[in-house]
Amino acid sequence: MRRIRMIVEYDGTAYSGWQRQANAVSVQEKLEEALRKLTGEKELFVVGASRTDAGVHAFSQNVHFDTNCRIPADKFAYALPALLPEDIRVRASFRVRDDFHARFHAKRKQYRYVFYNSPHASAMYRNLSAHVMYPLDEEAMNREVKSMIGTHDFAPFAASGSEVKDTTRTIYSAGVKRDGDFVVLTVEGNGFLYNMVRILAGTLIHVGCGKLEKGAIARALTSMSRLDLGVTAPARGLTLMRIDYENGDAVEDVL
């Protein structure tokens, strides 16, 4: 048995999200189907680091699976594309330690949220950005997001219905930059609550167009109230950009 780690990119537009579910097409299902075809192993299961929602994209989802097949680890990235739809690609594959776990051992994650800020919506980038028609003040948004940095109880940022008990997380960096009509939020932390980045993005939209007074994030972290924050921004603007691990490096791929 070897444990293989893969870095997977997908356009989430056509999927019900990462996680396999009945009566809906998930990225996990497509990936497992392709791996089962390739290896001939019917009981092959893939564990993903992040259970991204419907419409959310990943530039670097990280996954692991176990296999007894004889395919060299680095060859999965070259063999899988032919078995996958064009909106799911494998950027890298390599063997890792048998105790590596894509979800539990993730140390640091980076997310990006892209706003398309123009009076008219984008045709070309409609699935990769969220349209905001009101002019956004990206400098006000950048100042606002700095309140996220540090270790806080982010309970007001958790979508209702979330089952997590410990809502304390550490945010290492957060910033907002404009590039023409695109306004881009980048945030890095040791973990994120369900919908946390989308609630942050929605809050920044409201602060950026003056619907919400600046200081909203600091107020919410004191009041612990979801009501101090903005809407949950649409899934299509969100991309999982990177995941770092401590013991996730490649090991020798002895077959």
Add this chain to the structure above:
Amino acid sequence: MRRIRMIVEYDGTAYSGWQRQANAVSVQEKLEEALRKLTGEKELFVVGASRTDAGVHAFSQNVHFDTNCRIPADKFAYALPALLPEDIRVRASFRVRDDFHARFHAKRKQYRYVFYNSPHASAMYRNLSAHVMYPLDEEAMNREVKSMIGTHDFAPFAASGSEVKDTTRTIYSAGVKRDGDFVVLTVEGNGFLYNMVRILAGTLIHVGCGKLEKGAIARALTSMSRLDLGVTAPARGLTLMRIDYENGDAVEDVL
């Protein structure tokens, strides 16, 4: 009668191209359908500046049409989106002089071609870029493309079957830049032959990965032979970015 000019953005992935044709879905058809619904005018026809091919995108296609309806010219851009699919948007609409012609009066056009240069194809940008797996030398490509600048007979850059007689065009600027995994060609001229930018892009791929010796463009402009150039690069990498006119400005919209 008023003549209206519109600036139209589209993701060309799902279309057979700009131009209306039997048994295929075109951008022109979708736009005419929406305008006919909006105005109630069954004989409304749209003239587009560029007959972009299947899979080619436009950030700024320019069109004109005539109407007797009472809708203020600037309101078309706000009313049409609800009648159009999400991959066609209208960025602006305004009244122009009655003798404005979107195709014949175009003075200057800018095209962009995006290469995704990585060992593995992109899932997220698959429809907005052309995948090149071999490492591209963007500086060599940038030096090469400078040979396009000026007034030349670009006959070797015209796809066979093209009906144009005068193949002389003026290129005002051309350049290649890298932005991470993206390598971006930008070219501006007074007009382009059919497939000219895609043949240029294919030639630059071959120069950029060493398949074709540098100086290919200069050689082709002397030999007048298509054989001195590279392949025709895929449609998906190409976007019509901008069109300039001399007398295309808005005029007072008296109803």
